[in-house]
Amino acid sequence: xxxxxxxxxxxxxxxxxxxxxxxxxxxxxxxxxxxxxxxxxxxxxxxxxxxxxxxxxxxxxxxxxxxxxxxxxxxxxxxxxxxxxxxxxxxxxxxxxxxxxxxxxxxxxxxxxxxxxxxxxxxxxxxxxxxxxxxxxxxxxxxxxxxxxxxxxxxxxxxxxxxxxxxxxxxxxxxxxxxxxxxxxxxxxxxxxxxxxxxxxxxxxxxxxxxxxxxxxxxxxxxxxxxxxxxxxxxxxxxxxxxxxxxxxxxxxxxxxxxxxxxxxxxxxxxxxxxxxxxxxxxxxxxxxxxxxxxxxxxxxx
Ligand code: ATP
Ligand code: RIB
Numbered sequence: 001x002x003x004x005x006x007x008x009x010x011x012x013x014x015x016x017x018x019x020x021x022x023x024x025x026x027x028x029x030x031x032x033x034x035x036x037x038x039x040x041x042x043x044x045x046x047x048x049x050x051x052x053x054x055x056x057x058x059x060x061x062x063x064x065x066x067x068x069x070x071x072x073x074x075x076x077x078x079x080x081x082x083x084x085x086x087x088x089x090x091x092x093x094x095x096x097x098x099x100x101x102x103x104x105x106x107x108x109x110x111x112x113x114x115x116x117x118x119x120x121x122x123x124x125x126x127x128x129x130x131x132x133x134x135x136x137x138x139x140x141x142x143x144x145x146x147x148x149x150x151x152x153x154x155x156x157x158x159x160x161x162x163x164x165x166x167x168x169x170x171x172x173x174x175x176x177x178x179x180x181x182x183x184x185x186x187x188x189x190x191x192x193x194x195x196x197x198x199x200x201x202x203x204x205x206x207x208x209x210x211x212x213x214x215x216x217x218x219x220x221x222x223x224x225x226x227x228x229x230x231x232x233x234x235x236x237x238x239x240x241x242x243x244x245x246x247x248x249x250x251x252x253x254x255x256x257x258x259x260x261x262x263x264x265x266x267x268x269x270x271x272x273x274x275x276x277x278x279x280x281x282x283x284x285x286x287x288x289x290x291x292x293x294x295x296x297x298x299x300x301x302x
Pocket of ligand 1: 221240241249
């Protein structure tokens with residue numbers, strides 16, 4: 001099995017479950033508050049580890065209880081955490097998540113230690129990039145670091161998988177030219193190309209992102225599934241599994257991690273998407289980020 005290296009964020013998620021998020025100037029009472037491990041990078045590493053992948057994570061936490069818990073949780077599913085930096089005098093990243101009764105979520109991030117993952121740290125860990133076959137990146141660490149890591153990984157012939165979330169307007173063409181697989185949802189796809197959420201038609205956006213050098217596109221479409229567009233082939237909707245969603249937090253993280261594990265096992269992009277859909281459909285039926293993710297026995301085989 002190919003080795004996966006995740007370079008990204010670790011956040012402690014503070015989740016408030018409530019009928020609906022408050023409007024400006026409004027005070028509401030939540031049903032519950034739960035603190036649990038999250039962060040797009042850590043979620044993807046955790047999901048891939050729990051599904052049986054050979055995974056290492058690079059990123060940073062503060063020297064605090066949240067940081068300890070996040071690292072411990074990753075290690076509990078076999079993720080190699082030896083490269084994660086523990087920085088004094090800065091807090092571990094935090095996400096405040098409002099989950100409405102519909103299952104929809106809204107997230108406010110405090111970057112903390114994630115903002116200190118810089119080029120120098122990547123340089124210190126170049127051996128880890130050399131040692132893996134698949135590199136997974138997201139946008140909760142500085143963009144400059146993501147571009148730098150993607151370029152180094154590409155130069156070394158690695159497969160680069162990018163989750164362009166949270167979306168950055170007009171993302172750099174330099175970054176996209178290094179990407180083998182990208183996983184935006186529809187609004188993220190538009191935002192990274194045009195700086196707006198709806199200015200391009202779906203087909204135009206797919207064509208544009210591939211012209212910029214991305215080989216394969218996985219557009220996540222919530223309960224509908226994922227639109228797969230491999231370069232040189234017609235696009236295809238791979239439908240999701242029908243379930244009742246209670247919390248969609250980390251559905252995208254589970255999807256991309258499961259798809260990466262499937263690719264690591266030598267499966268095709270289409271099989272990878274199908275496996276990702278099956279894993280993510282389980283995540284949405286449970287509350288929380290990492291604690292909602294399935295193990296390999298729960299997902300029908302790759
Ligand atoms: P994030 O989780 O960061 O918001 P995203 O916007 O990519 O990421 P979605 O498109 O909502 O996330 O979901 C990702 C994937 O999870 C979908 O493509 C699908 O495979 C699965 N999924 C999401 N919602 C449902 C649902 N209601 N029923 C079944 N599967 C779902
Ligand atoms: O993708 C879900 C994640 O986004 C949450 O765990 C939260 O930490 C935010 O970063």
